[in-house]
Amino acid sequence: MSEIHALSGAYAIDALDEHERAQFERHLAECADCRAEVDSLRGAAASLADATEVAPPPQLRADVLAAITKVRPLPPLPSQQPGHGRGRRFRGLLVAAAAVAVVGTGLAVTQPWADELTAVDQVMAAADADRASVKIDGGTATVYRSESLGQAALVTDDLPAVPDGKVYELWLQVDGAMVPAGLLDASGDQEFLLTGDASQATAAGITIEPDGGSKQPTSAPIALFDLTQET
Structure with a gap:
């Protein structure tokens, strides 16, 4: 069952029901890739937990739990899957490919529309871009990271709205610590650097x-993206 791989993210943050947990743990005993991914995601979750200096108030916990559903990373695939996020990446790749043409003399000719690439497009189209996706309450969130550009981008499809007075906060794990990487207060289809x-x-x-974000996380992660897996 190929979809069993997609349960690693939810398993890492204890978001599976008893049946799914038992099913995944049987698979986990035989799948080294999933064990490695779970270990990586749990490390990221631990970094977020360690950074939390004070316990969130009860109402905040209730709001967070109400917003969290099963977070399921997509398994690594040899070919691209259809979807809005992948379509946006394909658009970026096409624009990037058209931006520079190599002529017979070996000179690179830059096309006029190259300047129209957004920062997100450039990350998505980078030759060394890593990609990790998760499901969030019926929507999808994908993070692209380019080491050569030193940048990461978030692309969402049908991202659910946050409760009033709340925002999504993004984090990057660097040297074992989670550092703030921006705020997103919009829902639906978004692109964010x-x-x-x-x-x-x-x-x-x-x-x-x-609102306004936090210097350190005050809630459990609703999504974790492993950027160490080759895509």
């Missing part, structure tokens, strides 16, 4: 925080 140097990031995460 994470702040900070992402060249050495091993994971990314999303939490729900009070």
Whole structure:
């Protein structure tokens, strides 16, 4: 059952029901790739937990738990899958490929539309771009990271709205610590460039925080992205 691989993210943050947990643990005993991914994601989750200095108030916990559903990373695939996020990446790749043409003399000719590439497009189209996706309450969130550009980007499809007074906060895991990487208060289909140097990031995460964000996370992650897996 290929979809069993997609349960690693939910398993890492204890978001599976008893049946799914038992099913995944049987698979985990035989799948080294999933064991490695779970270990990586749990490390990222632990970094977020260690950074939390104070316990969130009960109402914040209730809001977070109400917003969290099963977070399921997509398994690594040899070919691209259809979807809005992948379509956007394909668009970026096409634009990047058209931006530079090599002529017979060996000179590179830059096309006029090259300047129209957004920062997110450039990350998505980078030759060394890593990609990790998770499901969030019926929507999808994908993080792209380019080591050569030192940047990471978030692309969402049908991202659910956060409760009033809350925002999504993005984080990058660098040297074992989670550092803030920007705030997102919009829902639906979004493209967002994470702040900070992402060249050495091993994971990314999303939490729900009070308006204005937090210097350190005050809630459990609703999504974790393993950036160490080759795509």
